[in-house]
Amino acid sequence: MSQEEKDAGNTGDFLSEWMKATSGLWESTLKMATYNRYPDDTAGGGEKGAVEDENPWKSFYEFWQALSTAIHRGGDTDQGVLHPVTDLPLAVMQALQPLLAAHLRFPELLGTGETEQMTDIARKMNKVFSELYIKEFKRILNMPQLGLTRYYQEHAGRALDKFSEFQFTLVDFIQLLYQPMESTLRSLQEEIKNINERGQEVLDDSKEFYRLWVNRLEENYLTFLRSPEYGEAMRKTLQALHDYRVTKEQLLMDLLQDLPVPTNRDMDGVYKDLYILKKRVKELEKKHKGKGYEGREESRLERPERTKTDAQ
Amino acid sequence: MKEEKSLDSKGLSALKPMPSDLILAKIVGDTAQWFKRMRTARDVLLGPLDTTIAPTPYDVIYEEDRVKLKHYRPVTERKFRTPLLVCYAMVNRETMLDLQPGRSVVQTFLDSGIELYMIDWGYPTRKDRFLTIGDHVNGYMNNIVDFILEREKLTSLNLMGICQGGTFCVMYAALYPEKIKNLVTTVTPTNFDTDQGLLNIWAKYIDPDRLIDAYGNMPGDIMNLGFLLLNPARLIIDKYVGFIENIDKRDFVENFVRMEKWIFDSPDFPAEAFREFIKDLYHNNLLIQNKMILDGKKVDLKRITMPLLNIYAKLDHLVPPECCDKLTEVVGSTDTEDVCLETGHIGIYVSSKTQKEFAPRIVGWLEERDDSESVTKSVGGIKKKKAPQPGGKDKHNLKGEANVGVTMRKRTEEEPL
Incomplete structure (x- = not known):
């Protein structure tokens, strides 16, 4: 087996494990949904088969399984997600079939009845x-x-x-x-x-x-x-x-x-220095000219005379 | 509008139903009309359009960093001794005051013989991110005021603030009361502790530190998005439906595009100033409580002893009346006046209705308080009154009833225009 094939095999194993894990997640979600919808039915007890048939989550779970299978082809990495670009549209179409069926039962799927708004459903999906x-x-x-x-x-x-x-x-x-x-x-x-x-x-x-x-x-x-x-x-x-x-x-x-x-961090450092320096220069300029805030009284006293002259 | 009200109050059940066989005929008629309109619209949109904004000539007579001082060229004999300095907000641009001929506050002021100056805050860049409110008020504004006073050989000038620029003016007037002869605030937020406005509500959920970390300055586009979300039905949908309905009218299209140009011309807000504005004002409401500190100096509104005209808009969704109407109660001046106009935040400056009310009222108010002898006639149909003396008595209260003994503190609610 070449190194490339080995890598592909490893990736395939990883994907396979991941698919199993996510399938496990959906399965447990299915069980939770079953329990939430039919709290009186104990898991595995009562008429379990009937409950599963009625459960709309089942369609969604089937969709996920179909998608997993179509993409990964049961762990066969040569036919897996890394290679079959040409097969992908077909795979997606196959996978979408149960999804479309599930979509028709969307409000029921989420167990909230017909009055639920689509935005709520979309938010739940998200x-x-x-x-x-x-x-x-x-x-x-x-x-x-x-x-x-x-x-x-x-x-x-x-x-x-x-x-x-x-x-x-x-x-x-x-x-x-x-x-x-x-x-x-x-x-x-x-x-x-x-x-x-x-x-x-x-x-x-x-x-x-x-x-x-x-x-x-x-x-x-x-x-x-x-x-x-x-x-x-x-x-x-x-x-x-x-x-x-x-x-x-x-x-x-x-x-x-x-x-x-230069990065933003570099430039921010320069800008900060520039800001401080400019402020100091302006303060010094004002002090020099006697026009700073502190020197305001002085310049204010001078101006009325000029105003009077101007008015005359 | 009447139809709209009746629909609102009675609901769809009040609508007259129509036979379903007439629907098709109506659709055909509407479609023919639509195509006709689109043909005209094509000519309008592809033809020459005058969408120039801010056409009034001016000279830039002072520059400091990105900030410029515009001096508008007089169009008539100077009738006011005291010049007027207008300080616009740093959100959006001051071009709104001169949007188009016939809807220009600038033009009205110039026609009235006012010597007009305006601050152009420019477009802050990342290097401006450390500038605080204090740097703007004690720095740029103070330097500009000094420059004008030096140029005009005067000791004080008239100051007019717009929106957040008005908040800066209030701070400035409290810190440097000796340099301000009359103060005019328009749609100026000073009281931020209210749930009347959505911005006040949303501000509670905003962490300015994070926004500044993420962006440097506060991006104008994000602020604009926030402003659009204040009323999505009108500002994102209905406005453009209105545009499509009038797309074949050249004047309408030109005015619409002018407004679009102005609305989406949004400079970024300097980071530190934004942080202070949200924390000190929106979160802690320090200004109206006289607790605001700028560069180590307390902003005490009691020091605002010059005449104050406070104009705001009843239908303002950005700065609702409750944000504005407390100012006259807390300042030290005895010559104050509140004016509430039946319009919105932008409509107060640009709507055709308020063109005859807003700027002419300011001109009239300043005219009464100007010491120039050349002022002889009333402006814009505003009845001229004798200029009030400091500490003088006003004979009218809110309802216009005789009320001798009340100081010159008026609060007037305008009738709908």
């Missing part, structure tokens, strides 16, 4: 993936690094970690921002439905309808933007943005240090 990231990937990116280049590896890992966290937070924030839009549409849909039921007729003027929609949207946003929920989401997003930018800055500084390019 949360699931975010938690998956924290459990599976974040730990890898934050593994202790060793050796001469340990700091650089650490900076790169952190930057990637914070970037991912920022993306999850930002997606959540944007989905949250969409909530008033959705609730406005839903309330108007209800009204239209009522009108149709009353007279089987529709609105007269689309502009009037738009005005009504935008007015309601404005009201909903004004209420929503004042809520602690929004404030907290904004705080988290800004915090994630900060963390990402700081780590990215650190990584950039690592990259730039071998180039004849």
Whole structure:
């Protein structure tokens, strides 16, 4: 076996292990969902088969399994994710089949009934993936690094970690921002439905309808933007943005240090010196001319005479 | 607007339904109209458009670092002895005061014979990140005021502040009262302890240290994004729907583009000054409590003893009235006046309605307090009154009722324009 084949084999083993681990996660999630939805049924007791058939999480779990299989082909690395670029569309299509079926049962899937807003569902999905990231990937990116280049590896890992966290937070924030839009549409849909039921007729003027929609949207946003929920989401997003930018800055500084390019840190040092020096020069200039804050009384006394002369 | 109100109050059930077989005919009619409009719009957008902003000529007569002092060229005989220095906010640009002919506060001032100076804060770069509020007030502003006083051979000038620039003016007037003859504050936040405005609410969730760490200066684009989120329905959606509806009207398009140019011309805010502004003002509300310290000097609002005109906007979503109307209660001056106009934060300067009310009112108020003998006529339809004497008595209270014995502290609520 050549070294290349060995590497591929190792990567395949790693992927295989990871797939097993994530499948395990989904399986336990499935069990949790089963328990949450049917708390009276003890796991493995009662009519277990019937419960599993009814559980919408099962479709999602099947999707994950199908995706895992399609991408990895059961650990066969020659056919695995590293090689079959041409097979990938087919694999994705195969995998998507159960997902589409699952999508039709989305509200039920999340166990919240038909009235749940799509933004809530999307936020929950984002949360699931975010938690998956924290459990599976974040730990890898934050593994202790060793050796001469340990700091650089650490900076790169952190930057990637914070970037991912920022993306999850930002997606959540944007989905949250969409909530008033959705609730406005839903309330108007209800009204239209009522009108149709009353007279089987529709609105007269689309502009009037738009005005009504935008007015309601404005009201909903004004209420929503004042809520602690929004404030907290904004705080988290800004915090994630900060963390990402700081780590990215650190990584950039690592990259730039071998180039004849000053970093922000270098320039901030220069700017700070410049700021202090300019301030001192200005103070000295003012003292010299007798026009500083301390010398204000003196210059104020001189001016009225000039004003009188000017007036004459 | 009437239709809008009735829709709001009664809901969709108040709308007249229409037979569904008429929908198609209506869509066809609308589509034909739409295509006609788009053809005209194409000519408008591809043709020559005058979207120049800030066209009034001026000279830069003083420069210090990035900060410039503009002196507008007079267009008429000087009628005011005391010049007016306008201090705009560091958020966005002072070009808003001279957006277009016919909607220009600058033009109104010049037409009234005011000698007009304006601070241009420029575009802060990373090297400005260490500049504090004190550096701006005790440094740039003070140097500019000194320069003007030297040039005009005077001991004091009139100072007008706009929004956050007004907050700087209040600080300046408290630190250097001897240099300010009259103070005009417009939509100026001085009381930050309120839940009336979204900015005040959001500020509680903002950690300025982190933002500054992340960006150096506070980016203008991020602040602009925040301003857009204050009212997404209007500022992100309805505004542009309005634009599409009027896209075939050249004047409308020109004015719209001018406003867009101004709105998104947003300089960054120097980091240290931003940190102080959020912490000292939004978080701790130090200014109105006389606890603000600038360069080791306490900003005592009781030292503001010059006449004060405080104008704010009733529909202001950025700086709501509650942020502004406490100032006249805490200053040391006995000649103060609050004016609340029925408009918004930007509309106060640029709306066609307020063109006849806002700037002319300031001109009239300054005219009453100017010692020039050449001032002979009233301006902008404002009724001219005898200039009040320091410590004098005002005969009218808020409701215009006889109220002899009250000092010159007026609070007036304007009728809707």
